Amino acid sequence: MPKSETSSKSLTGKEIEYLKTVYRLVSGRDVVGSLEVADAMGVSCATASxxxxxxxxxGMLKRYRWKGVCLSEKGFEEVNRVIRNHRVFETYAYRFLSVSLKDACECASRVELYLSEKVVDSMCSLLGHPKTCPHNNSIPGGKLCCRT
Ligand SMILES: [Zn+2]
Ligand SMILES: [Zn+2]
Incomplete structure (x- = not known):
């Protein structure tokens, strides 16, 4: 069976941050300009570009001349995977370990890139495949999630 844990190894934490920023900015629109990304990241336009x-x-983004960028299908999957890792982990830590939500979230931010799909899926089923994290943000479903 092909493993999907290959992806993030080729991306650095910083690159994932840019990817997440594009994801956030582009929602409900077609493209986002690099100046906007630069503003959101607090860097110069040259750095963002x-x-x-x-x-x-x-292969994570598609770039349109003069207009800006949007996520490719691969980029979208990658962001979803990292968001899922974060939210499943923090839900798990918050529910089963005696840590505050703030600590659970901080810890999730540190490990979100490195959790394997297998570990996250198994935390997810222990939790009963929750649809939202304690912040009430929705958790992207995994391949094995059975939600009705
Ligand atoms: Zn969080
Ligand atoms: Zn699940």
Whole structure:
């Protein structure tokens, strides 16, 4: 069976941050300009463009001349995977370990890139495949999630 844990190894934490920012900014629209990404990340336009170009070369973004960027299907999957890792982990830690939601969330931010699909799916089923995290944000479903 092909494993889906190959993906993030080729992306750095910083690149994932850019990808997540594009994801957030582009929702409900077609494209987002690099200036907007630069603003959101608090960097210069040149720096943002460089990262966006890197992500494009890795097949995570599509770039339209003069208009900006949007996520490719691969980029979208990648962001969803990281968001799922974060939210499943923090829900698990918050529910089963005696840590505050703030600590659970902080810890989730540190490990979200590195959790394997197998581990996350198994935490997810122990939790009964929750649809939302304790912040009430929706958790993207995994392949094995049975939700009715
Ligand atoms: Zn969180
Ligand atoms: Zn599940």
């Amino acid at each position: 460089e990262y966006l170009e890197r992500l494009r070369r890795k």
